[in-house]
Amino acid sequence: MADPRSLELKLESKVDSVDAAELIVQGLAREAGHPEDEIDHLGMAVRESMVNAVTHGNGYSAEKWVYFSARVEKDGGLRVGIRDEGEGFEPRGVPDPTAPENLLKTSGRGLLLMRALVDEFSVERAEPRGMQVTMFKKGPGAKRG
Structure with missing residues (x-):
């Protein structure tokens, strides 16, 4: 890809926005030449983050937005940002989902999953x-950690 491309969207707190963000990222990754498994990984990570923003962050509120950005770098690397308007939480306070007492819980694995699916990941208060x-x-063909 010769020139970097980027987009910024203000999305409603609806399930349709989750689907749209996932499809956009998968399309950008495909266009940048990422292999299908990486495209799937990016889609899952974006879907998880968007679900968290819409449900936990914004509580499906019609008055709150999800701010979505995506940028394809010159080497095909893909940077994605997702910001909600909720009350926020302390990321270091999230229980370890791999701890024995948390293994059978039905939720709480999202941050772990997203970290595993991408090369760099951060979550912080906005x-x-x-x-x-x-x-x-990272771009297709880039050396992985």
Whole structure:
């Protein structure tokens, strides 16, 4: 890909927005030449983050938005940002889903999953409120950690 491409969207707190963000990222990754397994991984990571933003962050509120950004780097790397307008949480306070007492819980694995599916991942409080997730997948053919 010769020139970097980027987009920024303000999405409603609806399931349709989750689907749209996933499809956009998968399309950008495919266009940048990522293999199908990486395209699937990116889609799953974005879907998980969007579900968290819509449900946990914004509580499906019609008054709150999800801010979505995606940028394809010159080498085909893909950077994605997702920010909600919820009250936020302390990322370091999230229980370890691999701890014995948490293994049978039906939720709480999202951050672990997203970290495993991309090359770089961060989650932090956004200003003035909400949470910001940033993820990056290296370009096709890039050396992996």
